[in-house]
Amino acid sequence: MKTLKELEEIRNKTLSQIDIRKKGEGIRIVVGMATCGIAAGARPVLTALVEEVAKRNLSDVTVSQTGCIGACRLEPMVEVYTPGKDKVTYVKVNPSMVSRIVAEHIVNGNPVTEYTIGYSEENKNS
Amino acid sequence: MRDVSLHILDIVENSLRAGASLIQIDIAADIPHDTLTVTIGDNGSGMSEEMLERVRSPFTTTRTTRKVGLGIPLFAAGCENTGGHLEIESTLGQGTKLTAVYSFGHIDRPPLGNIAESIASLVLANPQVDFVYTARKDETFEFDTRMIKATLDGVAITEPSVMAFIREYLEEGTMQVFGGQDI
Numbered sequence: 001m002k003t004l005k006e007l008e009e010i011r012n013k014t015l016s017q018i019d020i021r022k023k024g025e026g027i028r029i030v031v032g033m034a035t036c037g038i039a040a041g042a043r044p045v046l047t048a049l050v051e052e053v054a055k056r057n058l059s060d061v062t063v064s065q066t067g068c069i070g071a072c073r074l075e076p077m078v079e080v081y082t083p084g085k086d087k088v089t090y091v092k093v094n095p096s097m098v099s100r101i102v103a104e105h106i107v108n109g110n111p112v113t114e115y116t117i118g119y120s121e122e123n124k125n126s
Numbered sequence: 127m128r129d130v131s132l133h134i135l136d137i138v139e140n141s142l143r144a145g146a147s148l149i150q151i152d153i154a155a156d157i158p159h160d161t162l163t164v165t166i167g168d169n170g171s172g173m174s175e176e177m178l179e180r181v182r183s184p185f186t187t188t189r190t191t192r193k194v195g196l197g198i199p200l201f202a203a204g205c206e207n208t209g210g211h212l213e214i215e216s217t218l219g220q221g222t223k224l225t226a227v228y229s230f231g232h233i234d235r236p237p238l239g240n241i242a243e244s245i246a247s248l249v250l251a252n253p254q255v256d257f258v259y260t261a262r263k264d265e266t267f268e269f270d271t272r273m274i275k276a277t278l279d280g281v282a283i284t285e286p287s288v289m290a291f292i293r294e295y296l297e298e299g300t301m302q303v304f305g306g307q308d309i
Contacts (some may be wrong), residue, residue, distance in 0.1 A: 001302070002295040004277050010291055011281045033251070035197045038136050039127055043240075046247050054286030062284070065251035067139060 026060030027106055028081040029053075033065040036072035041094065045076045048095035052102040061106055074117065080105060089117040129239025129307075130164060130228075133201045137166055137224060138248055140197060143188065144170025144222065147255055149248075153241065154262040155230060155309065161210070162230045162238075167223040173216040181214060201226055208232035237308050242296035245269065249292060253284050259296070267299035 031037065031046045042065075049063045069077045074091035078101070081087050088111045090101060097115055105111045113119050127133050134151060141149045146168035154163045173181065180186040182202055187195030202212040208229040216222040228235045245259050249271055259269040274292065275283060282288070 002291065002298055004273065007274065007277050007288070007291055007295075010287050011278050014281050014285050014287050031251075033135070033247075034139060035136050035195070035200070038132050043132065043135060043243060043247055046251070047243055050250060050286070050289060054290065057286075063250070065247070067143070 025083045026062060027083075029061065029063045029106070030066045030079045030081070031063070032067070032069040032075055032077040032079075034068035036068055037075045037077065040072075040075035042076040044095045045078065045093050045098065048098040049078070049102070052098050053106070056102065056107065058102075058106065071117070074120065077117075080111070082109075090115045091117045091120045127200055127204070127236070129236045130162070131239030131241040131244040131307075133197075133204065133226075133236075134164060134166065134241070135244040135247060136197045137201060141166065141168035141170050141222065142252060142255065144168060144172070146170035146221065148258070149255060150258045150260075151245065152260045152262070153238070154260075155304065157230060157263075160230045162228040162235065164226040164228075165223065167221065169221040172218045172220050172222055174218050178214060178216050182212075198224075204228070204236060208235045238304060240307055242293060242300050245296050246289065246293045250284055250289055253282065261300050261303040263303050265303050267303045269296055269299060 029049055031042050031049065033042045033046065046063065046065060053061050053063055069079070069089075071077065071091070076093045078090040078093045079087055080090070088105065090097070090112070093101075093115065101112055101115065127136065130153075138149055138151070148169045150165070150167040152165040156163065182198055184196055184199045198212070198214075205212045205226050205228050209232060210227040210229050212224065212226045214222065214224050241261070245257065249257055256271045257269075258271075261267045271283065278288065283292075
């Protein structure tokens with residue numbers, strides 16, 4: 001059973017690493033988690049994003065949730081806000097898409113075009 | 127919504143929108159009385175009596191972009207399908223308490239689901255809000271972010287190593303009380 005004693009050790013370890021990291025305006029990843037998003041499977045997407053960001057130790061990236069983004073039929077939706085760049089919206093995201101989004105977009109700065117809302121809407125009848 | 131843990135994640139969003147700083151989530155399985163009771167209490171802005179009367183309707187929402195809100199009606203329907211019920215008490219300026227009761231043994235009761243993942247998601251996405259989660263059956267497990275934050279003493283609760291701890295801690299505690307996600 002985990003105890004708060006263990007948490008204290010994690011704290012002390014984390015504290016020694018924190019100072020080394022650069023502070024500043026980072027990338028923000030937001031998951032739509034209203035009724036529509038949750039019902040469509042947003043929770044495992046959020047978990048996958050957090051795990052992927054943690055695994056790569058991307059300390060200047062934050063993952064958070066928001067309410068209904070407004071296009072419920074396209075949920076689960078994920079928005080990526082990069083300072084100085086346009087917002088990118090991914091639609092119908094599932095956990096298996098997350099590692100590619102993080103690797104190509106968050107780390108290397110190239111949005112995964114075929115997962116975006118623009119691509120999805122342009123090709124929906126094809 | 128496939129399970130109870132997803133309803134909880136959804137309903138707590140209402141508390142967050144109401145500006146709550148403390149949200150209490152209590153799940154109690156009472157086998158002798160054949161109930162599974164979920165209580166979500168917050169210290170948010172509360173609702174007027176007029177709003178409280180309308181809140182169970184799917185055509186009530188605080189959103190301005192659209193005229194429907196399905197969180198509470200879906201949760202209530204799930205309870206009522208098992209012979210249970212959903213009650214909401216609220217005082218303007220003080221907070222809201224929602225109580226959802228399922229018949230534990232009813233075949234239509236949804237499973238509990240991954241409650242640890244729901245709570246961990248809420249904590250991660252709302253680090254400024256405090257959450258108390260209690261799981262009760264024969265034993266009791268309590269998780270309180272105020273204690274976690276006191277132990278962390280300045281280290282952010284959203285640190286990946288801390289979140290990993292919290293997730294495992296919640297999983298172990300929930301497992302100990304309920305024996306798994308499928309109850």
